Amino acid sequence: MLKRDRLPARVRRCIQLVSDRLDQISRAVCVVLILFMALEVITAVFFRYVLFAPLRWGEEMARLMMMWIGMLGIAIALKDGDHIGIETVVSRLNKRRRACCSLVSHLLVSVFLVILFYFGFLQAIRAWNIILPALLIPWTWPMLAVPCATVVQLVHLVPMILDEIDVVLDRSKSSEK
Numbered sequence: 001m002l003k004r005d006r007l008p009a010r011v012r013r014c015i016q017l018v019s020d021r022l023d024q025i026s027r028a029v030c031v032v033l034i035l036f037m038a039l040e041v042i043t044a045v046f047f048r049y050v051l052f053a054p055l056r057w058g059e060e061m062a063r064l065m066m067m068w069i070g071m072l073g074i075a076i077a078l079k080d081g082d083h084i085g086i087e088t089v090v091s092r093l094n095k096r097r098r099a100c101c102s103l104v105s106h107l108l109v110s111v112f113l114v115i116l117f118y119f120g121f122l123q124a125i126r127a128w129n130i131i132l133p134a135l136l137i138p139w140t141w142p143m144l145a146v147p148c149a150t151v152v153q154l155v156h157l158v159p160m161i162l163d164e165i166d167v168v169l170d171r172s173k174s175s176e177k
Contacts, residue, residue, distance in 0.1 A: 012159065012162060015155075015158050015159050015162070016159045018155055019079065019155050019156050019158070019159055022075075022152050022155055022156070023075075023076065023079045023152075023156070026072045026075050026076050026152060027076060029068070029072055030068075030069050030072050030073060030076065033065045033068055033069050034065075034069060036065065037061075037062055037065040037066070037069070040058060040061055040062060040065075041058070041062060043055065043058070044058030044059070044062075056134045057134040057135050058134075059134075060132050060133075060134045060135050061134075061135060063142070064132075064135070064141065064142040067142045067143075067145045068142070068145045070145075071145040071146060071148070071149035072145070072149055072152070074149060074153065075149050075152040075153045075156060078153050078156050078157070079156045085105075090102075095167060096167055096168060096170065099163075099164045099167035099168050100164075100168050102160075102164050103161060103164040103165065103168055106157050106160055106161050106164065107161065109153075109157065110154060110157050110161070113150045113153050113154050113157075114150075114154070116146065116147075116150050117146075117147045117150040117151065117154075120143070120146030120147040120150060121146075121147040123143055123146070124140045124143035124144045124146070124147060125140065127139035127140045127143045128140045
């Protein structure tokens with residue numbers, strides 16, 4: 001009889017390392033974008049109401065940055081486990097059943113993210129010929145926030161799913177509550 005063994009520890013560490021690095025990059029990009037967006041909005045307000053010469057590109061740039069901040073923020077919240085969930089029933093289950101519920105949930109989220117990636121990427125490609133009038137760049141660049149963030153989220157889900165599989169298959173160090 002073959003012994004069911006965990007995924008090699010080295011592979012797990014590598015996956016976790018990639019997830020952690022993507023999280024660090026996502027956080028850094030969000031911080032830079034938020035700072036830049038705040039600076040851009042203050043500048044746009046100054047130009048509009050003090051100099052009476054509104055910046056043509058201000059609103060478009062803020063919208064572009066907001067899309068990236070929002071999508072990367074979703075990935076950060078997923079990594080931190082900060083998404084809302086109704087846990088009144090699940091919290092009363094034992095560790096193995098909680099892990100099973102979490103596993104099903106994360107697998108469903110993964111399916112959704114694969115679909116979102118596919119259609120988000122198609123939409124971004126279709127938007128190549130749509131040029132933002134003030135920035136003069138293709139609408140594809142803001143639209144790429146969706147498939148890029150879904151890839152980051154999928155990478156974050158892999159270690160979570162592997163840990164939950166271990167608990168469900170009782171391969172964890174302890175199966176107590």
